[in-house]
Structure formats: structure tokens, C-alpha cells
Amino acid sequence: MSRNDLTDRIAVAIGNRPKAETIRSATTRIDGQRITSEEFPAMDDLRDATRHIRMEALKNLPELLDEFATNLERRGGAVFFASDAQEANAYVTRLAKAEGVGIVVKGKSMVTEEIDLNEALESEGIEVVETDLGEFIIQLDNDTPSHIIAPIIHKSKEDVGALFASKLGFEYTNVPEELNAAARAHLREKFLSADMGVTGCNLAIADSGTVCLVENEGNGRLTSSAPRIHVVVMGMERIVANFEQASTILSVLARSATGQSLGTYVNLVSGVGPETADGPEQLHVIIVDNGRSSILAGETAEILGCIRCGACLNTCPVFQTIGGHGYGAVYSGPIGSVVTPGLYGIDPWGELAHASTLCGACEDVCPVRLEIPRMLQHVRAQTVEAGTAPFWMRKGIAAYAKAATDQGRWEKAENRARFASAFLFSEDEWISSLPGPGRGWTKIRDFPKPAKQTFRQRWQERSDGT
Amino acid sequence: MERSAFLARVATATETAALPDVPPTDVRLPRLSSRHVRFVTEAEAVGCVVHEVDRADSARQLLLDIADQHGVSTFTAWDSQHLGVRGVAPFLSLAGLEPVTLPPGDDPVDWRASNTEVARAGLGITGALGGLAYSGSVLLQHGPGRPRTTSLLPEVHVALLDRSKLFSSLLSFSRRNRRVLEGSSNLVVVTGPSRTGDIEMVLTKGVHGPKHVHVVLLDF
Amino acid sequence: MKVQLFVTCLIDVLAPQVGEATVSSLEAAGCEVSFAAGQTCCGQPAYNAGFNREAAAMARHTIDVLLETDLPVVIPSGSCTDMIVHHYPELLADDEAYADKAKALASRARELTQFLVDDVEADQEVAAKGTVAYHPSCHGLRNLGISDQPDALLASSDRVDLGAETDVCCGFGGVFSVKRSDVSGELLTRKLDAIEASGAQTVCGGDLGCLMHLEGGARRRGLDVEFSHIAALLEPVVSEVSDE
Numbered sequence: 001m002s003r004n005d006l007t008d009r010i011a012v013a014i015g016n017r018p019k020a021e022t023i024r025s026a027t028t029r030i031d032g033q034r035i036t037s038e039e040f041p042a043m044d045d046l047r048d049a050t051r052h053i054r055m056e057a058l059k060n061l062p063e064l065l066d067e068f069a070t071n072l073e074r075r076g077g078a079v080f081f082a083s084d085a086q087e088a089n090a091y092v093t094r095l096a097k098a099e100g101v102g103i104v105v106k107g108k109s110m111v112t113e114e115i116d117l118n119e120a121l122e123s124e125g126i127e128v129v130e131t132d133l134g135e136f137i138i139q140l141d142n143d144t145p146s147h148i149i150a151p152i153i154h155k156s157k158e159d160v161g162a163l164f165a166s167k168l169g170f171e172y173t174n175v176p177e178e179l180n181a182a183a184r185a186h187l188r189e190k191f192l193s194a195d196m197g198v199t200g201c202n203l204a205i206a207d208s209g210t211v212c213l214v215e216n217e218g219n220g221r222l223t224s225s226a227p228r229i230h231v232v233v234m235g236m237e238r239i240v241a242n243f244e245q246a247s248t249i250l251s252v253l254a255r256s257a258t259g260q261s262l263g264t265y266v267n268l269v270s271g272v273g274p275e276t277a278d279g280p281e282q283l284h285v286i287i288v289d290n291g292r293s294s295i296l297a298g299e300t301a302e303i304l305g306c307i308r309c310g311a312c313l314n315t316c317p318v319f320q321t322i323g324g325h326g327y328g329a330v331y332s333g334p335i336g337s338v339v340t341p342g343l344y345g346i347d348p349w350g351e352l353a354h355a356s357t358l359c360g361a362c363e364d365v366c367p368v369r370l371e372i373p374r375m376l377q378h379v380r381a382q383t384v385e386a387g388t389a390p391f392w393m394r395k396g397i398a399a400y401a402k403a404a405t406d407q408g409r410w411e412k413a414e415n416r417a418r419f420a421s422a423f424l425f426s427e428d429e430w431i432s433s434l435p436g437p438g439r440g441w442t443k444i445r446d447f448p449k450p451a452k453q454t455f456r457q458r459w460q461e462r463s464d465g466t
Numbered sequence: 467m468e469r470s471a472f473l474a475r476v477a478t479a480t481e482t483a484a485l486p487d488v489p490p491t492d493v494r495l496p497r498l499s500s501r502h503v504r505f506v507t508e509a510e511a512v513g514c515v516v517h518e519v520d521r522a523d524s525a526r527q528l529l530l531d532i533a534d535q536h537g538v539s540t541f542t543a544w545d546s547q548h549l550g551v552r553g554v555a556p557f558l559s560l561a562g563l564e565p566v567t568l569p570p571g572d573d574p575v576d577w578r579a580s581n582t583e584v585a586r587a588g589l590g591i592t593g594a595l596g597g598l599a600y601s602g603s604v605l606l607q608h609g610p611g612r613p614r615t616t617s618l619l620p621e622v623h624v625a626l627l628d629r630s631k632l633f634s635s636l637l638s639f640s641r642r643n644r645r646v647l648e649g650s651s652n653l654v655v656v657t658g659p660s661r662t663g664d665i666e667m668v669l670t671k672g673v674h675g676p677k678h679v680h681v682v683l684l685d686f
Numbered sequence: 687m688k689v690q691l692f693v694t695c696l697i698d699v700l701a702p703q704v705g706e707a708t709v710s711s712l713e714a715a716g717c718e719v720s721f722a723a724g725q726t727c728c729g730q731p732a733y734n735a736g737f738n739r740e741a742a743a744m745a746r747h748t749i750d751v752l753l754e755t756d757l758p759v760v761i762p763s764g765s766c767t768d769m770i771v772h773h774y775p776e777l778l779a780d781d782e783a784y785a786d787k788a789k790a791l792a793s794r795a796r797e798l799t800q801f802l803v804d805d806v807e808a809d810q811e812v813a814a815k816g817t818v819a820y821h822p823s824c825h826g827l828r829n830l831g832i833s834d835q836p837d838a839l840l841a842s843s844d845r846v847d848l849g850a851e852t853d854v855c856c857g858f859g860g861v862f863s864v865k866r867s868d869v870s871g872e873l874l875t876r877k878l879d880a881i882e883a884s885g886a887q888t889v890c891g892g893d894l895g896c897l898m899h900l901e902g903g904a905r906r907r908g909l910d911v912e913f914s915h916i917a918a919l920l921e922p923v924v925s926e927v928s929d930e
Contacts, residue, residue: 010868020872024831026667042495049491059485062473065909069469075651081472091923133673134664157666176668184673191674208647217616218660218675225614225652226581238477241646247640248493258663261508262600264674266655271650278581279608279614289472297479302486316884321872345475355866357859357873358734359824363834380736383578391734393861401740404695404726407492414699430905440864445902448700453694455702459721 006351013322018153021331023323026153031314033259046252051369053245054305064206064239065194075271077283077303084290085115091286092231093124101126101195107223108132109200110148111235111288114330129190132217133183140167146324149257149310154323197223201234207242214263221265226293230280237289237304249307252367295342300375303338305368312362318355327352334362346386353379392437418450494673501632502598508602509681512658517681526557532680536622540564545611550595550626550684559583584661590620594627600635601657608652623676688718688758694766696894697725708762714922715808724751731768736858742777749787749873759795762917763801764826764892767797792895799925811841813921816887817846851880858899874903888912890919
């Protein structure tokens with residue numbers, strides 16, 4: 001992605017007025033549903049506790065992962081530590097081939113999007129079926145999700161109806177209940193014939209070797225129960241010490257995401273046990289690094305405390321304007337603007353951190369109280385160090401700083417600005433066209449003309465007068 | 467990558483990680499004057515139908531009524547000792563409903579065939595490990611005689627919950643049952659019917675899981 | 687009480703009358719106001735753009751100037767106050783010569799409405815033409831908690847509000863307004879729509895940057911609304927004298 005790509009994506013997002021309106025109304029609506037401390041006073045304490053739990057987990061990450069892996073194995077599961085996407089995909093593909101897997105059903109998992117697991121499996125001739133309704137629709141349409149928890153926020157029911165009609169052969173309908181029923185029937189058949197189910201992991205619980213998976217549709221339950229092999233792909237940072245800590249986080253997760261007290265199904269999967277026929281025979285958990293340790297090593301380490309609730313996306317005025325596709329990355333919104341440059345490099349992804357006014361709404365709503373604006377500023381500082389700041393900005397800031405560190409230089413600069421503005425056309429003290437980078441301002445706004453006398457000049461006169 | 471190499475890399479990272487010191491917080495949710503009242507309110511708010519019975523025979527009759535209400539002719543149920551009410555399967559069978567059951571725990575099973583069987587059932591009947599008042603949830607602990615699919619594949623799920631097993635919240639449940647996750651390879655907290663708002667944020671029920679959830683509070 | 691004024695670069699150059707109104711308001715509240723002429727800019731534009739070295743240089747200069755005396759500093763800008771209070775100590779944490787000075791200045795810097803309402807309980811109120819809405823600039827609102835103070839100053843105004851759009855960023859964001867004029871423009875339109883829908887005849891706020899952005903946009907769309915820094919609208923409270 002180059003700087004221009006971001007500008008192009010934003011232009012596309014803003015240019016499609018109906019879609020832009022859909023994204024704005026959907027995000028503001030979900031934002032409005034989020035439970036605040038006015039509505040649920042314990043939220044403040046829960047958020048403080050969540051921050052403590054997540055920060056301690058990151059400090060103790062190697063110990064927790066080790067404990068989790070040991071307990072998972074004790075309970076009949078298999079663990080694989082994947083240093084990168086390629087290792088993770090190789091493991092899953094190898095397993096699928098060895099087990100003669102023909103169909104894989106998938107629950108919603110951002111980390112599997114990140115590592116492009118579907119493509120790896122499909123290139124080996126394995127059929128992969130997304131079962132989360134939004135992800136299923138994305139897959140059918142060869143699209144990408146535009147939000148980490150509401151993937152098709154950008155699609156209308158007419159879009160979905162047309163898609164089902166053309167790709168699944170259903171009679172066209174735009175009634176959501178009917179579309180859901182169609183998906184249920186189609187996917188039920190896949191669930192019951194799949195050999196392997198792949199899910200993500202909201203939280204791993206170290207002392208019991210448990211994988212906790214939260215969802216509303218029941219596809220997570222089916223994916224982790226019906227096929228004989230259950231594979232969990234987990235970002236290495238998604239871990240807590242025990243069930244009480246997990247419960248604390250679960251108490252803020254859905255409340256921050258959609259305003260529910262809990263997601264409809266909280267699945268607590270602990271190994272493979274003495275089951276009747278309806279549980280998997282094998283459980284494999286793949287713990288993925290893929291660049292997380294380099295984020296952990298630096299100034300933005302705490303971003304790994306994220307619990308993927310989506311609250312920052314829904315409340316961010318920039319996200320509300322450009323949607324997930326505007327960012328062009330798997331992780332979008334405020335969280336994505338810190339994580340993406342961390343995982344994929346400052347050049348060019350540091351640009352995402354500039355697509356923010358640092359308004360702080362994200363930090364206000366984050367259940368982990370992540371200091372996102374601080375980290376966005378840090379990413380910006382990294383872009384400057386990496387030399388990717390635009391030429392006019394480097395020159396401009398350097399000149400500005402030079403003037404601003406000396407009274408004499410500053411007053412000369414003020415005089416020059418006032419002098420220069422005399423050459424610009426203005427109407428009743430407002431300029432309608434600025435040259436150079438100032439064009440960015442006057443494209444859409446008038447700019448006030450510098451006053452005839454600065455405050456300091458008037459002050460000086462006042463003092464002289466007395 | 468080998469476990470120790472992976473963890474060594476993580477350990478190195480933690481040495482320079484900019485992570486704040488955050489003191490722990492002891493979270494206490496406000497005490498409920500009545501867990502029972504709150505449970506009913508929250509369960510109904512998420513779309514469950516809540517019933518209360520004080521006798522076993524009323525419970526059995528209620529199950530039949532629910533089956534009739536939804537027009538179902540087949541049912542599947544957990545083993546009797548896990549339901550909290552005896553004689554459910556015989557009672558419903560005698561009333562004309564067709565039972566669909568998996569073979570008992572130790573028998574080898576064609577897993578694909580048994581899931582397809584259970585999917586035929588219109589009604590799934592489970593017990594519950596407990597209930598959560600703050601969210602209107604029921605806790606289902608799975609294992610031999612307590613299949614997951616019972617509460618997952620049929621369109622109607624009925625959970626029989628002993629009224630004395632109401633906890634105020636998931637948090638308080640976890641504090642009183644710290645080792646509960648050792649007891650089963652699958653424990654699910656169910657809060658209402660299956661749902662999605664993915665299509666234009668229109669809330670629809672019964673996506674992949676049940677469309678209707680009934681909770682029967684047993685008070686005997 | 688003696689205080690010193692940090693007038694801010696924008697007000698100095700573009701709206702000196704706001705600086706003068708600030709001085710009048712402080713004097714009406716019983717303060718003797720001084721102005722350290724060496725002041726320039728707090729460095730926030732550089733900091734927000736990621737130019738930490740340049741921002742630190744401007745911070746040191748500002749600290750030198752404002753610590754010439756030990757007078758509290760009053761600032762008619764939430765974002766500049768936020769910069770000094772929260773970011774100066776961070777930027778200069780490893781600077782042996784300036785770390786303590788940064789903390790000292792941070793403890794003395796107060797945004798104008800904070801100072802008037804919380805510190806000296808000034809008997810002043812906003813006197814505006816017609817209905818008035820308040821625009822809460824993000825840094826002041828979220829980082830300094832400024833909300834009750836403008837409310838107090840607007841208590842007897844004919845006030846309208848922007849509903850759910852009140853706390854949504856106006857899209858100024860400093861350099862963002864130029865660098866990302868695409869998104870800035872969208873947020874500007876959104877905020878002006880809300881202002882128009884509210885029927886406000888005057889919009890006031892505590893940060894000139896936001897107000898310039900809003901007024902500049904309002905002019906383009908022919909929206910007839912007065913925009914003013916809150917300092918320029920403050921008048922002594924007229925106490926009702928009983929006839930008895």
C-alpha cells in the first residue's frame with residue numbers, strides 16, 4: 001500500500017454515498033448499544049480489572065503459554081507453536097491431508113484471515129466453508145470483511161438476496177429471516193459432513209488448558225462439536241491465567257461489543273474427553289506469533305491486550321466515515337492502526353496512524369483502557385524516524401520549530417505571514433485560496449486572514465500606553 | 467517452531483515491553499435482592515420463555531405442552547439422571563412423540579450418522595449445571611449422557627434448571643467453582659436463542675442453533 | 687491574584703481579540719495578568735505529527751519562558767493545555783535538565799474555563815446573540831475533563847445542543863485538517879449538519895482551531911451562524927437586584 005492507495009480507498013468509501021451512509025448509521029447504532037457505566041455501574045471496576053489482567057498476562061506471556069500448552073496436552077489436546085503464518089498453515093494443511101479431510105467448516109476468526117489459512121487449504125484441494133453468516137456471505141461474494149465483528153456492515157439485504165440467488169440457486173428474497181433460514185439449511189448440511197472444524201479463540205485459559213470461544217449464531221458450537229477434528233488458531237496474546245480472569249473479561253466483552261450481557265454461546269473447550277459421539281476425537285491448538293513478539297518488545301506492547309470487542313471501531317469518527325475497507329487491512333479502526341504497522345511494517349502501514357484526529361473516543365470506550373492515542377502518536381513518531389513523512393511536512397515543521405524556539409525569529413515569522421497574506425485574495429478577512437499544502441485547507445474551508453496586529457503587538461502598545 | 471524456542475523469543479520481547487503497572491481491582495457486582503427475579507427478567511429479555519414448576523409430573527406435562535406448542539413430533543434428551551426430572555423420555559414417548567437418542571456412551575458410533583439423527587429432532591431437552599441471574603443464562607456441562615447436540619441441533623431447546631442453582635453472575639460462578647473446567651471437555655454458557663444481526667443489523671433468531679429456548683425452573 | 691497568559695500561536699496571529707477578551711475576563715475576575723513576550727507555540731502541531739524532537743525543542747523553549755516567574759499559567763485552549771499538562775512531562779521524562787521543570791509547569795497550567803469556574807469561581811457568564819451551542823473540543827473534553835465548567839458559564843444562556851453529535855470530533859485534528867482533508871471534510875459536513883439542525887445561532891468553544899475549521903466550512907456552505915471563542919462572549923453576571 002502506498003500513501004496514494006489509502007487516499008484512493010478513502011475516496012472510494014466516501015464516494016459511494018449510500019454505502020457511506022450505511023456504515024455510518026450501522027456503526028453509530030452499535031456504538032449506541034454499548035453498555036456504559038451509567039447503565040451498569042460495575043463497568044468501571046470491570047474495565048480496571050480487565051486492564052490489570054491483560055497487562056499482567058502480557059508480562060507473563062511465556063509462562064502462561066507454557067502452562068496452557070502443558071494443560072492442554074494433559075487433557076488430550078495437541079499444541080503447535082507457529083512462529084509465522086507459513087508454519088501455521090503448513091501444520092493445518094499437513095494435518096488435513098493426513099486425516100483425509102475433504103471439507104473444513106470455519107468459525108469466524110480474524111487470525112485465520114491474517115494468516116490466509118483458507119487459501120492455504122484451498123490450494124490443496126480442500127473445501128473451506130465459512131459458517132459465520134457474515135463471513136459466509138463474504139466468502140460467497142469473494143469480498144473481505146469491513147468490520148472485525150460485523151463483517152458485512154457494508155452490504156444491504158438486497159445485496160445478500162441477489163448473491164444467494166445467483167450463487168446458491170435460491171429464489172430471490174430480501175427478507176433477512178428468509179435469508180437466514182436459507183443459510184441455515186445450506187450450512188447445516190456442511191456442518192454434518194465436514195471432517196474438520198477450524199475456529200479462533202477469544203481467550204485461552206492457562207490453568208485448565210481451556211479454549212474459550214464466544215459467538216451468537218451457534219456456528220462456533222457446531223464447528224467445534226460436529227466434525228471429528230477441531231483446530232483452534234489463536235493469536236499468542238489471547239490468554240489469561242484462570243477461569244475467574246476469563247469471567248471478568250467475558251463480563252465486559254459483549255457489553256462493549258454489542259450491548260449484550262454475554263454472547264449467546266460461551267464455549268469452554270478443554271481438551272478431548274470421554275464423550276458420546278458428538279464431540280471431536282482430536283483437538284489441535286495452534287499458537288501464532290506472526291510478528292506479535294516484535295510488537296510486544298516495543299512501545300506499543302499494550303495493544304496486544306486487545307480483546308477484539310470492536311468498540312473502538314464503532315465509536316471512531318474516522319472509521320464511521322470510511323469503514324473497514326478504507327484501512328485496507330485485516331485489522332482496521334483505531335486498534336488496526338496500531339497493530340497493522342506493528343505486524344507489517346511502518347512503511348507503508350504507519351500511514352494508518354495518521355488517519356486519525358487523536359480525538360480519544362477510542363480510549364474512552366475501550367474495556368481494556370488501552371492508551372490508543374498515545375500509541376498512535378508513537379507510530380507517527382516512527383514514521384518520521386523512518387523518513388516517510390511528506391517533504392512539505394518535514395520542511396514546514398523544521399521551519400516552524402526554528403521560529404518557535406526564539407522570540408525574535410518568531411516575531412519575524414509572524415510579520416512575514418501577515419505580509420504574505422496581503423497578497424492572497426480575501427473577502428471580509430477570510431482567505432478562500434491558500435497556496436502549497438494550504439490547498440488542503442482551502443479546498444473545503446475558508447481560512448482566516450492574519451490580524452493587522454498580533455496579540456503581542458497590541459499587548460506591547462497597551463503596556464507602553466500605561 | 468519448537469516450544470522452547472518460541473517461548474524464548476516471547477520472553478526476550480517481554481524484557482523491553484512497555485507495559486504499565488496496573489493494580490488489581492476486586493470487582494463486586496451489586497448484590498441482587500432476588501436472583502430468581504433477575505434471572506427471569508434477563509432470560510425473557512434475551513428471548514427465552516421461562517416456566518416454573520413445583521412437581522415432577524407438572525414438569526413432564528409442560529414438556530409435552532411445549533412440544534405441542536411448537537408442533538414438534540420428535541425429541542432428544544439427556545440421560546434421565548442429568549435432567550433433574552425422572553421419566554421424561556418414557557412419558558413423551560407414551561404421549562406419541564418419537565425419541566431420537568444416541569447410543570450409550572461406551573458404544574462405538576458412526577459420529578456423522580448420529581448427528582444427522584439428532585438433527586431430526588424438533589425438541590432437545592437438557593438439564594443445567596446452573597443459571598446466571600445477571601444475564602439470564604444456563605450453564606450446560608457436557609459429557610457421557612449429556613450430548614452437546616441436544617441443545618444445538620433441534621429448533622427448540624428446553625433446559626430444566628433447579629431453581630436453587632441460580633448464581634448471580636458468571637463472575638460469582640467462577641469464584642465458587644474454580645476447578646469446574648476440569649470436570650468436562652465442553653461447558654457452554656447459553657444465553658437465549660441463536661441469533662445474528664449480520665444482515666442489515668436486523669436481529670434474527672435460530673441461525674445455526676435453536677430458535678426457541680425454554681427454561682423450566684424446578685422448584686422441588 | 688497574579689497570573690500569566692499563554693495566548694497560543696493561533697490566537698496571537700489570527701484572533702488577537704480573543705486574547706484581549708481573555709485578559710479582560712481574567713481582570714474582571716480580580717486577576718493581575720502578565721504576558722511573557724518570549725512565548726511562541728506549545729509545540730502540539732509538531733508532536734501530533736510525530737516530530738518529537740522538534741516538539742521537545744519547542745517544549746523547552748516554552749518552559750523557559752513560562753517559568754521565568756512562578757505564576758500560574760492560564761490558556762484559552764484545551765488542546766494547548768493538554769499538551770503542556772500531559773505531554774511535556776512525557777516528552778522530557780529523560781531530559782535531566784527539564785524533566786522536573788516540565789512537571790512544575792504542568793502543575794501550573796490551567797485551561798481558561800477551568801481557571802474561571804474551578805479556581806477563582808468567577809462571576810461571569812456567556813452572553814450570546816440568540817440560541818447558543820457549545821462545541822467541546824476533544825482534548826479538553828477527554829484529556830482534561832472539561833465539561834462542567836462551560837456548562838456553568840452557559841447556565842443562563844438560551845442553550846441548544848447537538849444531541850448525539852455533540853461529542854463527535856469535528857474533524858479538525860490539527861495537521862489532519864490539511865493532510866487528510868478528505869476525511870476532515872466529511873466530519874466537518876457532519877458537524878455543520880448537526881449545528882444547522884440544532885437551530886443554534888451562535889456556536890462557542892474553547893479551542894480556536896476547531897472554531898476556524900467550523901467557521902471556514904460554514905462560510906462555504908452559506909450557513910449563517912456566529913462562531914466565537916467562549917472568552918469573547920463572557921460578561922460579568924448581572925445580579926438581579928430586588929425592588930424591595
